[in-house]
Amino acid sequence: MYDALDIEHDVNKAMGILKKIFTAIPPSTKKDAEQLESFYQQILWILFSYKSRQVGFEEAAGQGRLDLVLETLDRYYIFELIINTKDKADGTDVLEKMASEALSQIDLNRYADRYALASKSVVKLGIVFSAKTTYRFFIWMSCDYNSILMD
DSSP, X not given: OHHHHHTSOOHHHHHXXXXXXXXXXXXXXXXXXXXXXXXXXXXXXXXXXXXXXXXXXXXXXXXXXXXXXXXXXXXXXXXXXXXXXXXXXXXHHHHHHHHHHHHHHHHHTTGGGGGTTSSSEEEEEEEEEESSSSOOEEEEEEEESHHHHTO
């Protein structure tokens, strides 16, 4: 999974691997969205820190705290996690909107500003998890941040 991001720069492949991992994790007893977000952050931190020491979560950045950042050889991946507390009947369009809102939160809180002068690309990822279903990993969206930083 780390190699998919670090070497191949294949976000879809990495997220597909994460989706399989999260689907296999037994349901959490945590019901509060904030607790669930922390739970998922910690799992991501463990998975990424296995291959890289350059992983941080809840780091002060911009106008808040980013959920998770992964630094690879030539990229920073900024993750924003959202917990869907609604019923599983929500359609893909609702989940995509939530993932898009996660990307917007990265923009609004200016999380990528601290990496603007680095000689690496910045990729932002919005991931939506479910609080109610056993299929916990719904959807993700990504965007290369460099074009946004140049505006």
